[in-house]
Amino acid sequence: MEIVVQKFGGTSVASKELRDKVANKAIQIKASGKYPVVIVSAIGRKGDPYSTDTLISLSQTIYPEFSSRELDMLMSCGETISAVLMANTIKSKGYDAVALTGFQAGIITNSNFGAAEVENVNTKNIINYLKKDKIVVITGFQGISKDGDITTLGRGGSDTSAAILGEALKANVVEIYTDVDGVMTADPRLISEANVIESLCYEEVYQMARCGAKVIHPKAVEIAERSNMTLKVKNIFNDTNGTIINNRPSYSNIRKNVNHHKKLITAIAHMNGIVQVVININSEDEKNDYLLKELTDNKVSIDMINFFDDRKIFTINEEDLKVINKVLDKYNFDYSLRSNCSKVTIIGYKIHGVPGVMARLARTLNKGNIKILQSSDSNTTISCLINSDNLLKALKTLHKEFDLNRENKFEN
Numbered sequence: 095m096e097i098v099v100q101k102f103g104g105t106s107v108a109s110k111e112l113r114d115k116v117a118n119k120a121i122q123i124k125a126s127g128k129y130p131v132v133i134v135s136a137i138g139r140k141g142d143p144y145s146t147d148t149l150i151s152l153s154q155t156i157y158p159e160f161s162s163r164e165l166d167m168l169m170s171c172g173e174t175i176s177a178v179l180m181a182n183t184i185k186s187k188g189y190d191a192v193a194l195t196g197f198q199a200g201i202i203t204n205s206n207f208g209a210a211e212v213e214n215v216n217t218k219n220i221i222n223y224l225k226k227d228k229i230v231v232i233t234g235f236q237g238i239s240k241d242g243d244i245t246t247l248g249r250g251g252s253d254t255s256a257a258i259l260g261e262a263l264k265a266n267v268v269e270i271y272t273d274v275d276g277v278m279t280a281d282p283r284l285i286s287e288a289n290v291i292e293s294l295c296y297e298e299v300y301q302m303a304r305c306g307a308k309v310i311h312p313k314a315v316e317i318a319e320r321s322n323m324t325l326k327v328k329n330i331f332n333d334t335n336g337t338i339i340n341n342r343p344s345y346s347n348i349r350k351n352v353n354h355h356k357k358l359i360t361a362i363a364h365m366n367g368i369v370q371v372v373i374n375i376n377s378e379d380e381k382n383d384y385l386l387k388e389l390t391d392n393k394v395s396i397d398m399i400n401f402f403d404d405r406k407i408f409t410i411n412e413e414d415l416k417v418i419n420k421v422l423d424k425y426n427f428d429y430s431l432r433s434n435c436s437k438v439t440i441i442g443y444k445i446h447g448v449p450g451v452m453a454r455l456a457r458t459l460n461k462g463n464i465k466i467l468q469s470s471d472s473n474t475t476i477s478c479l480i481n482s483d484n485l486l487k488a489l490k491t492l493h494k495e496f497d498l499n500r501e502n503k504f505e506n
């Protein structure tokens with residue numbers, strides 16, 4: 095049984111016309127003798143009646159202190175509505191289909207509401223329906239805890255659902271349909287010169303996703319990598335090839351230039367809504383321990399961490415600002431906060447050990463009078479924190495500097 099998992103995000107199921115397109119994609123797979131398993135996200139975006147953001151705002155406006163268990167139950171309704179509509183769209187075209195919730199699809203998670211981890215997938219029900227020749231439509235983003243509570247997998251979690259089901263069903267490929275032509279050299283909404291990248295290795299896409307490229311969730315890439323499963327990112331609006339994601343090319347292929355792009359930098363990603371925190375505190379001060387414990391207890395994730403003997407510097411997401419203010423004031427820390435920051439990251443698996451990459455990055459930002467407020471790096475990335483007012487300028491100049499503009503088409 096050759097199974098193809100196809101995931102359609104909120105933008106791909108937002109209208110009847112689009113749901114028709116989605117149904118046709120699944121039917122095309124079925125008609126070719128393969129077995130499609132369709133994963134859908136909630137319909138549309140903020141403001142659309144059944145989108146995840148709309149459901150969240152419903153809870154916030156009416157009951158600001160909504161419990162996380164009930165919030166998950168509410169949020170999961172978006173995907174349930176979407177799956178039911180999709181199964182019916184397929185049926186209306188003469189093909190048999192069945193809609194399954196995360197529970198019915200056997201997706202078992204822990205009880206970490208709002209960001210549940212999948213612990214096990216029992217595919218029995220799905221396989222039974224596939225054997226009955228039904229096109230199986232499954233709600234993305236949701237599962238069931240061992241206590242029987244509905245859980246959600248974190249924002250953007252339908253990609254995770256698709257990858258985890260692809261892995262459990264031993265699918266040959268997981269196709270992620272979205273509203274752009276594939277994974278691109280930068281967010282095409284901001285950079286019109288951005289190019290589609292024809293093929294990428296897991297590591298680069300993972301870093302892109304982790305550093306803000308919303309097109310795919312980093313967890314989905316992690317799952318695909320551990321099971322060596324191919325991911326394809328494609329546009330629902332056209333039939334272009336999209337991006338294929340699998341292993342890094344072998345060194346012999348790199349030498350022969352097979353399946354390997356020539357550029358040093360693969361892409362630029364960005365994240366907004368970041369706050370830089372600077373705390374003046376000596377390493378011997380016992381308040382250091384309180385700080386780290388409070389951050390852990392309050393589930394505040396810190397990034398771009400630079401701890402010096404007399405200062406501790408890190409960044410947080412804007413949503414955690416209230417908590418950080420409370421913690422820092424509680425222990426009377428001497429601190430300053432800088433809001434309205436963005437993190438810009440260049441990504442490329444070939445940059446490790448290559449001299450001069452940071453120099454090019456710094457020179458380009460400097461030429462544009464863009465101050466680097468902080469920086470960090472890994473084997474495949476270099477990130478700079480900048481003021482968000484400079485974001486567009488930084489992305490445009492870096493995109494050009496690292497030869498990613500459209501006239502320099504991304505070659506494979």
Ligand SMILES: Nc1ncnc2c1ncn2[C@@H]1O[C@H](COP(=O)(O)OP(=O)(O)O)[C@@H](O)[C@H]1O
Pocket residue numbers: 102103104105106135250271272273274276277278279280281282283302306307308309310361
């Ligand atoms: N490097 C990138 N390549 C492609 N898209 C990107 C990139 N960075 C950010 N994006 C954004 O990701 C969006 C797709 O993700 P999302 O809105 O979550 O779609 P979906 O509804 O299909 O899940 C695109 O519209 C694009 O603006």
Ligand SMILES: N[C@@H](CC(=O)OP(=O)(O)O)C(=O)O
Pocket residue numbers: 102103104105135136146147172234235248249250251252253
């Ligand atoms: N609907 C959920 C899950 C999801 O993955 O959505 P999308 O595929 O539209 O990004 C969310 O908005 O977070």
